[in-house]
Amino acid sequence: MNYSDNLQSLWKEAKNYLELQKQYLALDTAEKLSVLLSAVATAAVCLMLGMVALFFLLFALAAWLGHIAGNPMFGYLAMGILLLLVMVIFYAGRKRWIIQPLTRLVASLFIHDEEEEQQP
Numbered sequence: 001m002n003y004s005d006n007l008q009s010l011w012k013e014a015k016n017y018l019e020l021q022k023q024y025l026a027l028d029t030a031e032k033l034s035v036l037l038s039a040v041a042t043a044a045v046c047l048m049l050g051m052v053a054l055f056f057l058l059f060a061l062a063a064w065l066g067h068i069a070g071n072p073m074f075g076y077l078a079m080g081i082l083l084l085l086v087m088v089i090f091y092a093g094r095k096r097w098i099i100q101p102l103t104r105l106v107a108s109l110f111i112h113d114e115e116e117e118q119q120p
Contacts, residue, residue, distance in 0.1 A: 035109060036105075039105065061079060062075040062076045063075060065079070
């Protein structure tokens, strides 16, 4: 083998390596997006079903409170005030309960841990 044959062989190997790296990147991205989208879809379905269940439970509680108070309006008023209070508490804790966990999830998906990659 002469110098040009070695150079051609090295060039073929480099092109093959780059093509494999491109395929690996595509597969890795597809896997991470699949995990992220499945988490979003699961959360959306659970949120919708939970909202419907919560609506009926709160409606029943409002009717019961109205029955106890003797006027349905008071039950619904109490539930409205309670929901506003819960909304304020939730808004105050949104960073700790929503933003930080989502940031950790996305970061864990897209930022590689060097120790994880070095393990066989």
